[in-house]
Amino acid sequence: MSLLSVRDLEVGFDAPAGEVRAVRSVSFDLAPGERVALVGESGCGKTTTMLAMMGLLPAGAVVSGQVLLDGRDILAGGESSMRPHRWTDIAMVFQGAMNALNPVRRVGAQIVEAVRIHGGSRRDGRSRTRELLELVGLPADFAARYPHELSGGQRQRAVIALALACEPRVLLADEPTTALDVIVQDQIVTLLRELSDTLGLAVVMVTHDLALVPHLCERAAVMYAGSIVETAACADIVQRPAHPYTRRLVDATPDLAGLRPLSSIPGVPPRLDQVLSGCPFQPRCTDAVESCETTAPPLLDLGAGRSCACHLTEVVA
Ligand SMILES: Nc1ncnc2c1ncn2[C@@H]1O[C@H](COP(=O)(O)OP(=O)(O)OP(=O)(O)O)[C@@H](O)[C@H]1O
Ligand SMILES: [Mg+2]
Structure with missing residues (x-):
């Protein structure tokens, strides 16, 4: 059984232009001692997902779905069912926390x-x-x-x-290496790996730095516009990305030898306070076909621990 399962997690924030749907039907599992990365560009909902799992979203946030710890939903009962598990079972290193001591x-x-x-x-x-x-x-x-x-x-x-x-049995580490130089980044990633090994600690590492992911994690989930669009073993994510967004993210990661030209992803992610029709990545996707404009692709299980939300992968699958 999973130590922690997130099921159909949704988070909305009230905002003047309409509800910001920051997290959209996010589901993933974490086994005891397992290390999973949550990657994606700024604003895709990584921190909001982690805060929802800790029951630490600001008042007014609308949350639904399940956070199952040892199979029991700790989200359903609100603060009184979350409090006994916060820090003792699930702990978090907050984004920018080193400046918050x-x-x-x-x-x-x-x-x-x-x-x-x-x-x-x-x-x-x-x-x-x-x-x-x-x-x-x-x-x-x-x-x-x-x-x-x-x-x-x-x-x-x-x-x-x-x-x-x-x-705790689970550590949610939100951008634990951002703002550190590469040598110290490596030291912190090594520390997290050793802690996970010696304490049997499960880790979710949130990062926008794909290059770090294989050094700590076994699996990765890629988030775009509030949804998980691909999950796979880290080696597959980096070497054989299935989703066009993951491919562009991999291409946008610098290689030190400079053999590959740097490429960014043209365009910007969609606004999360507006209704999205079709695939949210479609306006930036060079592979998009007609159905991408009209129908949102479901996250399809491709077997071998891999899933992908893309119409083009559906055809291959
Ligand atoms: N309290 C809030 N009220 C309204 N909108 C919010 C609030 N907190 C976050 N958001 C919005 O939710 C979306 C997701 O934000 P979040 O902080 O989870 O992104 P992130 O993936 O962690 O980004 P980054 O990599 O920059 O840390 C963004 O569009 C953000 O503007
Ligand atoms: Mg964040």
């Missing part, structure tokens, strides 16, 4: 507080802080430092330590 409190005090909120004593908190700092590769005496006394990479490690304070 409290600047006037020592790192250790912030971790002790996280442990105490969930019922640990101050002494538990202090010994757990030492353990957690060591776990994320920081010297235990960093507990006495203020966030500004840490480098960006060290701050990101501290934020990961905070998220692990209550021994």
Whole structure:
């Protein structure tokens, strides 16, 4: 059985021009210890999906669907059914979190507080802080430092330590390497992989950087305009992308040797506060055929852990 299953998740935000349908029928599964990447360009709904899974969307957001933890829906009962699982079963490293540590409190005090909120004593908190700092590769005496006394990479490690304070089984990491240099990016990805291996931690890594994905994750889901348009093993996503959008994303990822010219994706994603008819990628798709304009392609199971929402793939399948 899956540890975590998201089923038909929908999120809408009220906005002056009409409801923003930020997440549209998103479904995916996560096995214990599994690492899945959620990729897609800015605004496609990655963060909103993660916040919905944590029950942390702002008031007024309209959410439907299921978030099944050990087969039980923790979304249905609202805050009271989500609260017992937040941080203890599912934890999150927020986008830009390394800059969100409290600047006037020592790192250790912030971790002790996280442990105490969930019922640990101050002494538990202090010994757990030492353990957690060591776990994320920081010297235990960093507990006495203020966030500004840490480098960006060290701050990101501290934020990961905070998220692990209550021994969660699932970590949602939202752009954990953005704003870090490539060497530190690699270190953070390695840390997440080691934590996942040693703690049996399942990880969802949100990123717009496709190049990082195979270094951490076994599977990837590609999101476009609020929907998942392709899922596959990372090697397949990168080497044999099935959806035209995934292909364009792969082509837009720089190669260091400069052998391949950089190509961006012309056009912009559709506005999510307007009704979309047909395939949402159709206006930017060079392969589009007539049916793409009128009918939205379903996410079709292609077997071998692969699915794709494209009329052209349907023909092949
Ligand atoms: N509180 C909100 N009210 C209205 N619209 C929102 C709100 N939060 C997000 N949105 C909209 O929902 C869509 C998805 O946003 P989201 O932050 O999930 O994207 P993202 O994929 O995480 O992007 P990025 O890669 O830039 O972080 C966007 O169109 C955004 O403008
Ligand atoms: Mg985001």
